[in-house]
């Protein structure tokens with residue numbers, strides 16, 4: 001996006017300044033209707049109940065999708081709906097997984113990835129463009145370098161709804177350096193699977209047995225509560241960490257290590273640490289992975305976001321980041337059952353020789369993204385109950401009365 005269109009969006013959003021400046025607690029009720037999320041803009045919109053519902057739904061959907069009949073059932077759920085993917089900032093996984101998610105449910109997709117081929121080139125205001133998209137589609141999934149753009153679009157849709165005009169849900173698929181709530185959802189889904197220690201899971205190559213693990217780690221429990229999470233890399237400009245730590249703060253007895261070179265360009269922001277602490281999270285900062293790697297249950301790696309700085313700065317930050325690179329030697333100090341995640345793309349922070357280690361879950365994480373996003377779309381369009389009914393009918397075990405303990 002060039003500077004002129006950047007400036008145009010900023011000017012366009014000016015009329016929302018008052019609404020943007022409000023505390024989150026005032027905004028969140030406006031983004032939902034009848035206790036269900038309508039627009040998905042912030043990670044803090046998700047309650048633990050919603051997360052549990054969506055992750056369970058994702059597993060049901062992927063189980064159903066394994067048979068032809070199941071896949072056809074899913075495709076029959078939303079063939080009358082169209083999704084607009086407005087991705088004016090680069091994307092591989094988020095764009096493709098949202099497209100696939102919509103297709104799994106039978107939806108049709110349109111896309112704009114380059115505003116220079118839309119009427120924005122002729123000076124159309126981005127908010128007018130959004131209103132046009134809502135005329136042709138039933139949901140807008142958007143990624144922008146402008147942090148507030150998705151939030152403003154949600155307010156625009158609410159205003160249209162108020163005046164009985166066509167209005168559609170807006171999903172934030174990455175807003176500047178601020179938030180990436182659907183990435184946080186899929187990250188949590190992956191961590192829940194990893195910390196379930198279910199050696200029979202059909203969707204994980206990890207073969208971990210909790211009873212055996214307890215010989216070495218006597219206090220180990222299933223689930224996300226009471227665990228130690230490490231976030232490593234560019235914690236200032238990476239939006240995935242910002243969203244994920246807010247979602248993880250919902251879980252009890254959580255400890256978080258923020259690991260980054262001691263440089264203001266990369267260090268975690270104090271507002272994020274304060275938010276976590278207000279939710280009861282114990283927080284620590286470190287500037288080398290080696291200082292805490294043996295204590296972590298989950299390590300969430302991120303790349304240095306060089307696109308935000310100059311070439312000279314790139315070299316400087318790259319050198320600083322050496323202590324935040326996961327090496328085979330550091331890997332050997334990690335707990336046997338730990339999980340390593342990365343939102344991708346990666347650079348040098350995880351060498352590919354680590355990929356075959358069963359703790360490396362980043363490729364599974366990318367697959368999980370498609371199912372978590374399918375679950376989110378099914379929920380937004382209110383077909384989650386139909387999925388659950390089909391699942392119960394097709395997959396739940398018949399009750400064996402001989403086994404019953406009365």
Ligand code: NCD
Nearest residue numbers: 093094174180240343344345
């Ligand atoms: C991330 C993003 O775009 O925020 N990627 C993703 O969506 N999976 C992370 C990044 O760009 O580093």
